[in-house]
Amino acid sequence: MKVLSVNQFYGLNGGSDRCFHDWNRVLVEHGHKFVPFAMRADNDFPSEYSDFFVSNVKFFDGKKSLWDSLKIASRILYFVEARDKITKLMGLTKPDIAHLHIIYHQLSPSILPAIKRFGIPIVHTLHDYKRICPTYHLAAHDQVCERCKKHKYYQAVLQRCNRGSLTASLLNCVEMYIHKWLRIYEKNVDIFISPSHFLKNKMLEFGFKPKRFEVVPNFIVLDGYEPKYEADDYFVHFGRLVRVKGLMTLMEAMSRLKSKNLQLYIIGRGYMRSEMEAYCSQKGLDNVKFLGWKSGDELKELVRNSLFTIMPSEWYENYPLSVLESLAMGKPVIASNIGGMPEMIIDGVDGLVCKPGDPEDIAEKIDHLFANRHRLPEMGRAARLKMEKEYTPEKYYSRVMELYQSLLS
Structure with a gap:
């Protein structure tokens, strides 16, 4: 053909x-x-x-x-x-x-x-x-x-x-x-x-x-996404730094975390970075790190070594590859209950669904995964298995x- x-x-x-x-x-x-x-x-x-x-x-x-x-x-x-x-x-x-x-x-x-x-x-x-x-x-x-x-x-x-x-x-x-x-x-x-x-x-x-x-x-082609179920004490957001991605809500959620030893790595570039950095400085948030634009193996390694990833979008995401890539690398995903993302996550099995625009709910979901990090390898394996069967x-x-x-x- x-x-x-x-x-x-x-x-x-x-x-x-x-x-x-x-x-x-x-x-x-x-x-x-x-x-x-x-x-x-x-x-x-x-x-x-x-x-x-x-x-x-x-x-x-x-x-x-x-x-x-x-x-x-x-x-x-x-x-x-x-x-x-x-x-x-x-x-x-x-x-x-x-x-x-x-x-x-x-x-x-x-x-x-x-x-x-x-x-x-x-x-x-x-x-x-x-x-x-x-x-x-x-x-x-x-x-x-x-x-x-x-x-x-x-x-x-x-x-x-x-x-x-x-x-x-x-x-x-x-x-x-x-x-x-x-x-x-x-x-x-x-x-x-x-x-x-x-x-x-x-x-x-x-x-x-x-x-x-x-x-x-x-x-996605799974051969390029080797899973890893052990992790360091950080989680990741990667993508464009624009407001509709819910990033200021995520910053506010970080200020409410009970898990003070947990770090967030922000990977990507966009007009929101300066505002996010100013907020972190104002609130004294030293557990948020801005790593800038990453791609290829460097990005994959940062995701593979994370506990989980987060996509707190506040607009109608269709079917973002960032979610599929996270799941393929054995990483549970916290994703907003908006657009096509709830179709990609089995809540409580390979990730958690959060309320878009709600910093208290997002902070609660982050704290929950960190407090129960002994379950993250199990959730990561469920994520990878789903990818191998369906995607x-x-x-x-x-x-x-x-x-x-x-x-x-």
């Missing part, structure tokens, strides 16, 4: 890119071929098809001329270059099926009718809420936001949801109304895949009506290939 594999980037910039590349590797391991299509970027992996990738654009790299702004607007609404290049690529490679990941803005849905003209089915994995939210994350001004429910996309303009910019928010609003009016996604995509039941249900609740909607949880490449391959075959037959 030959799969046209489409994503905004062909390098690694985030969790959705990891899912895209991991799936391509799984296809190859099972004897299939994939043909990539993306936007050109400096960190692209090599590809024999890179000449077909569309030109690069940076949406937020300083003040732009009126002409540049108009070009960006037309690219977001209907990108002619993407349509023409994917048409040439498909004419050359003749794929059997198309599997899309994130395509808005860098590529635009102009590619959907172009793919359909070749008579092949389209599968689209959703990594965020773009189909129902102009700015894709169902959050505005660092809080969960559902004002656009039932297609009230004008709320993005009223709230200036896109980085406080009236112009950018207006463009996102217009984009949503045009694509809704054209029904360009609903007409052309045969199956939407959601990693979580939460995302699927939220999309349906907002009035999104696809032909077919399936839930297939993400996977393997083979499991994902079986589920997605079944969807492919249902369309091709």
Whole structure:
């Protein structure tokens, strides 16, 4: 089978890119071929098809001329270059099926009718809420936001949801109304895949009506995540340091801990670091360490040697890889009862579910795990076993290939 594999980037910039590349590797391991299509970027992996990738654009790299702004607007609404290049690529490679990941803005849905003209089915994995939210994350001004429910996309303009910019928010609003009016996604995509039941249900609740909607949880390649059940006296939060991740609530929880000998390692970068450090200084919290950005084996070792990890998000996380990675390394997870995360944790077995935005509850859950740290190896083994049973490449391959075959037959 030959799969046209489409994503905004062909390098690694985030969790959705990891899912895209991991799936391509799984296809190859099972004897299939994939043909990539993306936007050109400096960190692209090599590809024999890179000449077909569309030109690069940076949406937020300083003040732009009126002409540049108009070009960006037309690219977001209907990108002619993407349509023409994917048409040439498909004419050359003749794929059997198309599997899309994130395509808005860098590529635009102009590619959907172009793919359909070749008579092949389209599968689209959703990594965020773009189909129902102009700015894709169902959050505005660092809080969960559902004002656009039932297609009230004008709320993005009223709230200036896109980085406080009236112009950018207006463009996102217009984009949503045009694509809704054209029904360009609903007409052309045969199956939407959601990693979580939460995302699927939220999309349906907002009035999104696809032909077919399936839930297939993400996977990770377990060979790269060796479990470890012994630990030092610290726990970890790793990810972007932004407010919706619940980090100030976590800082407040740290000030309420009874377990004074327990340390928290904050791994990542973002605009919240200075505020968090100021809070720790003000409260005299010397049990919070900021380690900055870590990746690869260095990050894995920090997680593997921890007691547990914590994800106290206060917005609708979809199906974060950070949770899967923690579980794969045999680490219980404290995760907020919000978004798709409760689907990933068996409360009391391989982690604990906490109340988002509630520092007292979070402190209680942290104290509970530390006081009962003799149980953490047992919880870690349960986490790893679940990953080995439910979140393997083979499991994902079986589920997605079944969807492919249902369309091709």
